[in-house]
Amino acid sequence: MVISSIENLEATIDQTSIYDKMSNLKAFDDSKASVKGLVDAGITKIPQIFIVPPINMTDCSDTYETHFIFPVIDLEGIDKMDPIKHKEIVDKVRDASET
Numbered sequence: 001m002v003i004s005s006i007e008n009l010e011a012t013i014d015q016t017s018i019y020d021k022m023s024n025l026k027a028f029d030d031s032k033a034s035v036k037g038l039v040d041a042g043i044t045k046i047p048q049i050f051i052v053p054p055i056n057m058t059d060c061s062d063t064y065e066t067h068f069i070f071p072v073i074d075l076e077g078i079d080k081m082d083p084i085k086h087k088e089i090v091d092k093v094r095d096a097s098e099t
Contacts (some may be wrong), residue, residue, distance in 0.1 A: 024047070024048065024049045025049050028047070028049060034079070071092070071096040073092045073093055073096060074089075075089060
């Protein structure tokens with residue numbers, strides 16, 4: 001399958017009678033259109049490759065539960081001329097960025 005323009009890509013992806021997600025993903029990737037390219041082309045319907053059925057979404061959320069911990073770093077005093085305080089804050093930010 002060769003996609004030569006956004007219009008051909010949209011027509012290819014919009015075929016809902018026989019849906020082959022892998023070939024549609026490949027066609028989208030081969031087109032080098034990007035999501036921004038689809039928007040710029042005036043696409044009015046979300047391509048099926050971007051739609052995840054609700055049943056799959058619940059399976060994913062149960063399987064891949066993620067918990068984030070965001071460190072709170074007090075930046076008070078970073079603008080002062082205290083090199084020790086400045087180094088402590090920089091070290092805390094570095095550690096938080098790495099972990």
